[in-house]
Amino acid sequence: MRAVITVTGKDKVGIIAMTSGLCQKYSANIVDISQTVLSEYFAMIMMVNLEKLTVSFTEFSDIMKKAGEEAGVDIRVMHEDIFNAMHRI
Amino acid sequence: MLNTTDILETIKMIREDNLDVRTITMGISLFDCISDDITRLGEKIYDKITRSAKDLVRVAEDIEARYGIPIVNKRISVTPISLVGAGLTPDGFVRLAKVLQRAAGELGVNFIGGFSALVQKGATVGATNLIEAIPQALTETEIVCSSVNVASTKAGINMDAVGKMGEIIKQTAYNTRDKDSIGCAKLVVFANIPEDNPFMAGAMHGIGEPDQVINVGVSGPGVVAAAIRKAGNCSFSVLADTIKKIAFKITRVGQLVAAEAASKIGVPYGIVDLSLAPTPAAGDSVAEILENMGLERCGTHGTTAALAMLNDAVKKGGVMASSHVGGLSGAFIPVSEDRGMIDAVKAGTLSLEKLEAMTAVCSVGLDMIAIPGDTPATTISGIIADEIAIGVANTKTTAVRVIPVWGKGEGDVAEFGGLLGYAPIMPLKKESCSEFIKRGGRIPAPIHSLKN
Known part of the structure; x- marks a missing residue:
């Protein structure tokens, strides 16, 4: 199962390191990564494979959300199907 | 690989424009x-x-x-x-x-x-x-x-x-x-009550339905309002296309959720109801959509045309996004549950008569409208008869959910709380319709040839 992790917020040092560190900790394999910075506004998108995830999807999503709140950015983990459904015919 | 712009668009819809699935x-x-x-x-x-x-x-x-x-x-x-x-x-x-x-x-x-x-x-x-x-x-x-x-x-x-x-x-x-x-x-x-409507208070499980079924109602007035705002000063053809595209995306989420819920619970998937259901929250208003089209305030001249176009475009976009569509499927225009509608009533722009006209071109009917507590029962029946006649003559669902707020009159505000919101009490005609209502019996079914 693949999911999309999005990190949005004000740009600051270490956001990618923090997010990918948590992916490693819970065995979420990063398949693809892209980021853009628009006038201090940071948006990172990570495609991850969750086949070997060591916690449940909900727990992983909550952990990411909480880490984001602590770092002052918005982190969301969403199953890729919602994006496929909305943007592909 | 998914497109970055598409992913961020979805995130924005959820985070800023109140995109949600209103009900399973x-x-x-x-x-x-x-x-x-x-x-x-x-x-x-x-x-x-x-x-x-x-x-x-x-x-x-x-x-x-x-x-x-x-x-x-x-x-x-x-x-x-x-x-x-x-x-x-x-x-x-x-x-x-x-x-x-x-x-x-x-x-x-x-x-x-x-x-x-x-x-x-x-x-x-x-x-x-x-x-x-x-x-x-x-x-x-x-x-x-x-x-x-x-x-x-x-x-x-x-x-x-x-x-x-x-x-x-x-x-x-x-x-x-x-x-x-x-x-x-x-x-x-x-x-003309639908048998598969997932929205309250009118939901029931019709007699032609399977033993159990999952129906999903989508929402998303904020998303449509934002798309129209972004489209800027464009013609109606472009505007209709903009609404269709965004309605497609909203409905695809409903379809995904409906199919997944039905499969996990182990019952058939019934329908997705393509309704724009507002809430009293800021930025989740059908009135705001109409105002973004160029109306100074919802209820002014042009409102019925704007709503007719919105309703049609939402259906056209939604139908292709879902394998089965049903329920009420259209824009809802409840007064107390939509901040833009509440403001329009307070300003005196949106009247009961205009709301009645609007119900001829969208789903449901006179919904969540607070009226004076001392309104005679026969006047309430008159309101019902008018609204129901629109549905019967136009082969569509219409409904009435009015609240004669006991002890309150014109100028007061009724507070219902939560998603039900609050509503200024709307004035009604003082003249009686009781002799009309007391006749009883049935108004015959309308003819459906000789259309005009």
Whole structure:
């Protein structure tokens, strides 16, 4: 199962390191990564494979959300199907 | 690989524009619960509902987490109780309403609908008794919703029932007078009631439905309003295309959620209802969409045309996004549940007459409208008759959910709380229609050739 992790917020040092560190900790394999910075506004998108995830999807999503709140950015983990459904015919 | 812009668009819709799935509603047939013993009937209904929907809330929460999309309501609709309890007295029907309340409370759902009767051509003893029980049932329960279908395009309008419902609404308002007559917010009078509507208060599980089914109602007025704002100064052709595209995306989320919920619970997927359902929150308003099209305020000249275009474009975009569409499917224009509508009423731009015209081109009808508490029952019946006539003549669903707020008059504000919101009391005509309503009988079904 693949999911999309999005990190949005004000740009600051270490956001990618923090997010990918948590992916490693819970065995979420990063398949693809892209980021853009628009006038201090940071948006990172990570495609991850969750086949070997060591916690449940909900727990992983909550952990990411909480880490984001602590770092002052918005982190969301969403199953890729919602994006496929909305943007592909 | 997914496109970055697409991903960020979805995130923005959820985070800033209030995109959500408004409801997952599980329809449950109660026909196999029928018994001549009311205690046994109540037990069987309680068991069937709690057994069938035991996973509903958990599955909905799982889907919410998995896709990162809020699912605001989890609801249940059941076979019209007037059919299941056809032999009961009004007291018996009140007992059944309490059984529904207990079952729904046990499951943790937000509402249960189906305390309903279908009397478009005439009332059975069961239907008459259920209607008698409505005021007490809605007073003594909290999350049970009731609906009565008083007309259809094929049967015409049952004016005896229209007259009766005026009295029932008044009585319900009086019974719940300490809470701004909130009982009436759980009661809808319909023409051409849909059998698969997932939205409250009009949800019921129709007689042609499978034993159990999952229906989903999408939402997203904020997303449409934002798309129109972004489209800027464009022609109606471009505007209609913009709405269609965004409605497609919204509905695809509903389709995904409906299919997933049905598969996880193990029951058939019924329909996606393509309705734009507003809430009192800022940026979640159908009125705001119309205003973004270029109206200074909702209710002014041009409002009906704007709404007609919106409604049509939402359906065109939504139909392709979903394998089965049904329910009410259209923009909702409840007053108390839409901040833009509330403001338009307060400003005096949006009148009851304009709302009535708007209901001719969108779904539902006169919805969540607070009227003076001293309104005569026959005047309420007159409001119902007018609105129902629009549905019958135009072969569409229309409905009336008005709240005569006990002890309050024009200029006051009724507070219902939560998603039901608040509403300024709207003025009505002072002249009586009681001689008209008292005629009784049926208004014949309209002819559907010789169109004009």
